[in-house]
Amino acid sequence: MKTIFPEDLSHKDRHQLLLSGVNPRPIAFVSTLSENGDVNLAPYSFFMAFSSKPPIVAIGPAIAARTGKAKDTWLNILATKQATISSVSYSMVHAMNIAAGEYPPDTDEFEKAGFTKAVSTKVAPPFVKESPYAMECELMESIELRRDIGGNGNIVLLEVVAFHVAESVLVDGRVDPRRMDLVGRMGYSWYCRAQGDALFTLDQPGPNIGIGIDALPDHIKSSDVLTGSDLAKLAHVPTLPMLDGSFPRFDADFRADSLEIELAAGDAYAALYVMLNSGRSHDRTVRHRIAKAFLAKNQIEEAWQTLLLE
Numbered sequence: 155m156k157t158i159f160p161e162d163l164s165h166k167d168r169h170q171l172l173l174s175g176v177n178p179r180p181i182a183f184v185s186t187l188s189e190n191g192d193v194n195l196a197p198y199s200f201f202m203a204f205s206s207k208p209p210i211v212a213i214g215p216a217i218a219a220r221t222g223k224a225k226d227t228w229l230n231i232l233a234t235k236q237a238t239i240s241s242v243s244y245s246m247v248h249a250m251n252i253a254a255g256e257y258p259p260d261t262d263e264f265e266k267a268g269f270t271k272a273v274s275t276k277v278a279p280p281f282v283k284e285s286p287y288a289m290e291c292e293l294m295e296s297i298e299l300r301r302d303i304g305g306n307g308n309i310v311l312l313e314v315v316a317f318h319v320a321e322s323v324l325v326d327g328r329v330d331p332r333r334m335d336l337v338g339r340m341g342y343s344w345y346c347r348a349q350g351d352a353l354f355t356l357d358q359p360g361p362n363i364g365i366g367i368d369a370l371p372d373h374i375k376s377s378d379v380l381t382g383s384d385l386a387k388l389a390h391v392p393t394l395p396m397l398d399g400s401f402p403r404f405d406a407d408f409r410a411d412s413l414e415i416e417l418a419a420g421d422a423y424a425a426l427y428v429m430l431n432s433g434r435s436h437d438r439t440v441r442h443r444i445a446k447a448f449l450a451k452n453q454i455e456e457a458w459q460t461l462l463l464e
């Protein structure tokens with residue numbers, strides 16, 4: 155592994171190295187008003203939620219390293235103490251990039267980038283109507299980071315005083331991420347999209363989240379086939395499973411190809427059928443390969459039963 159110290163890098167390289175590891179970052183599309191009432195809109199990916207009671211989010215508007223200029227967003231929030239933050243879905247991302255351009259403070263980026271202003275309820279800045287999710291915010295605190303070094307960042311803590319959620323992203327009263335289709339910022343010019351196979355669920359950690367990897371039997375822990383991720387999936391069971399004598403069950407007309415063909419096709423059940431009918435149950439590597447195929451489909455119980463067929 156390469157070890158890099160921040161003081162050995164230029165500002166630009168340090169910036170990109172940091173952003174290449176801290177990602178994907180959500181994007182806050184921040185709207186503010188100047189003291190004169192000029193509307194501003196700009197994306198900020200130094201953005202995170204830090205508390206839900208009270209609901210607190212933070213953005214990081216930097217002093218531009220190249221020009222030494224403070225961002226309009228930051229100056230506006232300091233002056234008016236208010237902002238809105240709209241989430242950025244994939245359909246908005248190209249126009250969002252236009253809004254990120256450097257424009258004079260009196261430029262209305264809603265107009266420049268073709269977004270529609272939605273009227274806020276508790277603060278003066280509008281939010282982005284095209285966004286499925288927006289927050290109205292009031293300034294809690296602005297923290298300046300190392301003003302002496304130039305190009306420095308700032309942390310602006312904002313309290314959320316109202317949420318807006320599009321009906322179209324709600325399923326049974328909950329926000330469905332598949333309907334949000336949000337984008338994330340990565341390092342350099344990379345972005346990602348929270349959609350399709352990129353989305354998955356995990357059990358919520360709690361007292362019964364699992365036995366842990368240290369409690370797995372040695373013959374499983376020392377596997378040449380199962381990866382750390384496979385072991386972690388197996389370790390999610392609340393207690394060590396016992397062999398279920400009725401596993402597996404196959405219909406009388408069940409048919410399968412060779413072990414290698416079925417494993418290549420990811421059909422763990424068919425591979426198991428071949429294993430059991432070819433007398434290869436004693437082959438630990440085969441058992442582990444089949445268990446791995448079950449784990450790839452998150453069939454944890456089947457994976458355990460296959461491993462226990464020892």
Ligand SMILES: Cc1cc2nc3c(=O)[nH]c(=O)nc-3n(C[C@H](O)[C@H](O)[C@H](O)COP(=O)(O)O)c2cc1C
Pocket residue numbers: 181194195196197198199200201214215216217224225226227228250251253254255256257339
């Ligand atoms: C996706 C994206 C994320 C950005 N995140 C930040 C950020 O976290 N902090 C920052 O200072 N600039 C960030 N920028 C750059 C600002 O959006 C850009 O400097 C913009 O012109 C600032 O506008 P303003 O002066 O109207 O606030 C980002 C740009 C893009 C495209």
